[in-house]
Amino acid sequence: MVIPSGPSNWTVLDDDLEVVAITDQWLRNLRLGRDRAELTTKAYAGGVALCLRWCRSTRREWTAAGRDLGLFMVWLKYTPAPRDGAASVVRPGPGAVPVRGERRINRVLVAVRGLLSYAVSVREAPRSVPGQIYELADSRDLPAEAQGENGGLFYRLRPVHSLREPETQVDRAEDAELVAMFAACRNARDRLSALPVGRVGLRRGQVAGLRRSDVHLLPDSRALGCDYQGAHVHVRRRENGNGAWSKSRQAWVAPLDFLVVSAFDLYYEERNRLLGSGGSDFLLVNLFRAPLGEPMPPEAIG
Structure with missing residues (x-):
């Protein structure tokens, strides 16, 4: 349900579809x-x-x-x-x-x-x-x-009540698996959406919530008012219309390597070719289905 002030929330209904x-x-x-x-x-x-x-x-x-x-x-x-x-x-x-x-x-x-x-x-x-x-x-x-x-x-x-959870090893994707997933993507947007999760370590909700203004790809970003050196993205917690959400209350910086920076460059070229230089400040938007230019929800990011 959508609260009048803007954010959405969840509730519970009984058998008669009345709110509990x-x-x-x-x-x-x-x-x-x-x-x-x-x-x-x-x-x-x-x-x-x-x-x-x-x-x-x-x-x-x-x-x-x-x-x-x-x-x-x-x-x-x-x-x-x-x-x-x-x-x-x-x-x-x-x-x-x-x-x-x-x-x-x-x-x-x-x-x-x-x-x-x-x-x-x-x-x-x-x-x-x-x-x-x-x-x-x-x-x-x-x-x-x-x-x-x-x-x-x-x-x-x-x-008082709890179960002992079995210890499990984190099944991190191997480099070969990331390469295979990267090669299976059919456009630059999808390739970029996969890399911040697999290579940078962001959650998909954080990736879907990124704005273009959060991305700094220059070696020196002081001209933009940012003192952090090297290519990076700023991960911030916001109320986003697409349901994206960063669990961390504090803003933080994630550095980017040359492969991710290259993926950003290819995506920007693809986006500008299809939508022009304006549009939504969200980084990842719909390019191939209506409504064009709308931000992608977290569920669309694999």
């Missing part, structure tokens, strides 16, 4: 009051919707979900999403195949705990709920890096 009031209030507070990203509220809305569906199917009040989150975790692990409007059922027994992994379940629990905590703060849920979803823990079980330089014992709230 407390969930909508919490998600609006996250988006507008705490400056969370739209994709964050999208993920939280999806997690809360799963919990509300579980409460409905098991005839539980959602305010009492904190007492039985262990059962909810089992339901999450083995209950697939509905298909064609038909609700799925749990198939217990040996050999049942999980439909959600540990990481996904933990992310859903983060959303559920956030909603329940907010509901307590606005007196929509009993004050006993925090004790059902958190336990008091101290810093001794934290890694040394997380205990801080000052040391000392301090207390914190630790979630």
Whole structure:
């Protein structure tokens, strides 16, 4: 949904397509009051919707979900999403195949705990709920890096329900794979969209949010008011109409090598040939489909 002030947000509807009031209030507070990203509220809305569906199917009040989150975790692990409007059922027994992994379940629990905590703060849920979803823990079980330089014992709230996520190695694309993807692109725009992700390390939301004014390709950009030496891009967090978003609250600079700079040059030539020198300040725009010149959404960047 689009908020009258401009930014878009996500909410949760019930079976009658009515907005779930407390969930909508919490998600609006996250988006507008705490400056969370739209994709964050999208993920939280999806997690809360799963919990509300579980409460409905098991005839539980959602305010009492904190007492039985262990059962909810089992339901999450083995209950697939509905298909064609038909609700799925749990198939217990040996050999049942999980439909959600540990990481996904933990992310859903983060959303559920956030909603329940907010509901307590606005007196929509009993004050006993925090004790059902958190336990008091101290810093001794934290890694040394997380205990801080000052040391000392301090207390914190630790979630009662969580799964141990398996350690996985980051599957970084090999140079040969990047070259193959680069060669498969049929135009300069697509080749440029692939390089900042694979070679510079930007997220696709950051790439889609780049403006032409963020790109400095000269060896010395002091004439533009920038003291950073060499070719680089400035990554900034903005409200963008195409849904692009940088998770980092602080602006930062990403250096560019000769291959990426060459891709920029070819793209600028292609864009100027098709659209002229004016148009949107967004870096990556539609060149081959209507509406021409409109910024590309993050989903269009592979």
